[in-house]
Amino acid sequence: MNDPKPGPPGGRAVPPEEAHGDVSVDRLALAEELTGVGASGAGATASPEVAEYALRLGDDSLLLAQQLGMWIARAPELEEDVALGNIALDLIGHARSLLHYAGTATSRSEDDLAYWRDEPEWRNAWLFEQPNGDFAHTIARQFAASVYLFELYGALTESTDPTLAAIAAKAVKEVDYHRDHATQWVLRLAGGTEESRRRMSVALDDTWPYVDELFDDDELVVRLSDAGTAVLPSSLRGPFQEIISAVLVEAELELPTGRTAFTASGGGREGRHTEHLGPLLAEMQVLARAHPGASW
Amino acid sequence: MVTATTSLQVEARPVPTDPAARRAWEVAATVTDPEIPVLTIEDLGVLRSVELDDAGRVRVQLTPTYSGCPALDAMRDDVLLALTHAGYADVRVDVVLSPAWTTDWMSEAGKQKLRRYGIQAPSGRAAARGTGPVRVQLAVKCPRCDSLNTRELARFGSTSCKALYECRDCLEPFDYFKVL
Numbered sequence: 001m002n003d004p005k006p007g008p009p010g011g012r013a014v015p016p017e018e019a020h021g022d023v024s025v026d027r028l029a030l031a032e033e034l035t036g037v038g039a040s041g042a043g044a045t046a047s048p049e050v051a052e053y054a055l056r057l058g059d060d061s062l063l064l065a066q067q068l069g070m071w072i073a074r075a076p077e078l079e080e081d082v083a084l085g086n087i088a089l090d091l092i093g094h095a096r097s098l099l100h101y102a103g104t105a106t107s108r109s110e111d112d113l114a115y116w117r118d119e120p121e122w123r124n125a126w127l128f129e130q131p132n133g134d135f136a137h138t139i140a141r142q143f144a145a146s147v148y149l150f151e152l153y154g155a156l157t158e159s160t161d162p163t164l165a166a167i168a169a170k171a172v173k174e175v176d177y178h179r180d181h182a183t184q185w186v187l188r189l190a191g192g193t194e195e196s197r198r199r200m201s202v203a204l205d206d207t208w209p210y211v212d213e214l215f216d217d218d219e220l221v222v223r224l225s226d227a228g229t230a231v232l233p234s235s236l237r238g239p240f241q242e243i244i245s246a247v248l249v250e251a252e253l254e255l256p257t258g259r260t261a262f263t264a265s266g267g268g269r270e271g272r273h274t275e276h277l278g279p280l281l282a283e284m285q286v287l288a289r290a291h292p293g294a295s296w
Numbered sequence: 297m298v299t300a301t302t303s304l305q306v307e308a309r310p311v312p313t314d315p316a317a318r319r320a321w322e323v324a325a326t327v328t329d330p331e332i333p334v335l336t337i338e339d340l341g342v343l344r345s346v347e348l349d350d351a352g353r354v355r356v357q358l359t360p361t362y363s364g365c366p367a368l369d370a371m372r373d374d375v376l377l378a379l380t381h382a383g384y385a386d387v388r389v390d391v392v393l394s395p396a397w398t399t400d401w402m403s404e405a406g407k408q409k410l411r412r413y414g415i416q417a418p419s420g421r422a423a424a425r426g427t428g429p430v431r432v433q434l435a436v437k438c439p440r441c442d443s444l445n446t447r448e449l450a451r452f453g454s455t456s457c458k459a460l461y462e463c464r465d466c467l468e469p470f471d472y473f474k475v476l
Contacts, residue, residue: 079449079450079452079460082450082452082453082454083450083451083452085452086452086453086456087452089362089364089366089456090362090363090364090456091364092363092364093360093362093363093364093365094363094364096363096364097363097393162394165394166392166393166394166396167393169393169394169395169396170360170363170393170394170396170397171363173396173398173422173476174362174363174476177451177452177474180451181451181452
């Protein structure tokens with residue numbers, strides 16, 4: 001996009017009052033943005049392993065954003081339509097940066113990765129593909145996700161990979177607001193009516209089996225964290241648990257323990273997914289696949 | 297016109313020292329935020345650098361206020377357009393994420409324009425924000441009647457960067473530019 005033809009001073013004959021009208025540079029090649037490395041200019045290229053790690057993070061955010069977007073015009077109140085829409089927008093921003101970076105390893109664009117991969121190629125944790133359920137389920141998922149993401153990005157700002165560190169430094173401030181929002185809703189629903197409290201409690205029980213997978217260390221992430229690039233997932237469990245527990249004490253709610261505690265097997269990082277991912281991708285990808293090569 | 301006096305102002309508005317590059321900066325600095333048209337990208341601290349090489353090529357860097365800010369694409373187009381109109385033939389506008397944007401970079405002049413426009417400017421410094429689960433929210437002044445008797449209606453408002461408040465004295469709703 002950024003190669004306007006050399007021409008006389010004045011360039012294209014667009015009257016100033018139409019400056020927002022006929023702009024011929026709408027197609028933004030993300031390959032030229034999000035360098036994430038300050039003023040170096042050329043965007044950094046990810047190694048295959050770093051790309052795989054960025055893909056995991058990007059997939060988590062993109063699927064969560066896709067699901068939160070479904071609440072727009074359906075949330076319990078107008079302000080919540082706006083809030084979940086805004087949170088989704090932040091998450092799409094994070095996903096775009098991460099998928100763009102992941103794609104540099106294989107010359108794929110963020111759109112290629114978002115729209116042209118099938119289920120086994122997705123690397124998100126199962127938590128992020130769990131359905132919206134009722135509003136309490138969405139809040140329970142959001143509570144777990146935003147507390148996890150806040151800890152993750154906080155730690156990732158220390159990454160030796162400048163692109164990941166830059167994305168994390170940007171994201172952590174936004175996720176802080178998301179965490180605050182989810183926390184307030186957990187407290188509100190827990191302290192609301194008998195019905196809202198019952199639903200919040202059920203939603204936490206239904207959501208928590210999917211939390212463990214977030215803290216699984218596999219060979220890739222151990223190697224990358226040894227190199228200072230990635231955050232070791234297991235290192236986030238303690239700080240995550242501390243915040244979750246503090247909120248739940250205040251809400252006077254308990255997580256299932258002992259014989260009633262069930263843990264999902266997970267496997268999203270290797271491309272094994274629950275039955276929920278397919279329909280989610282179908283809706284997200286249908287337009288792009290119906291018009292291959294189209295740009296908007 | 298910016299008079300750099302503090303290191304924060306220099307960080308927020310890294311105006312080139314080279315006169316030719318400075319002229320290009322001043323052209324780019326006229327571009328406004330389409331969602332808050334009273335603020336220029338210079339007021340916001342979104343304009344991060346303007347470089348001019350010997351061949352007359354201009355390279356501009358912008359940073360988003362929020363990761364998903366849709367106004368950024370429009371600002372990018374407008375910078376390209378403004379510089380092209382000013383006679384720069386070869387212009388490139390890149391987006392950078394680092395250092396991450398903060399409301400601390402908003403200029404005093406920008407904050408005043410924002411208030412006159414009816415949006416309360418961020419109060420307090422982002423650097424001072426606590427990280428615990430509970431944060432103290434500084435009182436937000438009504439941009440119309442200056443009352444501190446205001447209430448947050450919604451943390452998330454009309455754009456990523458704003459929250460919705462209401463004034464309990466003049467009873468008007470208003471937007472507040474959130475500290476980030």
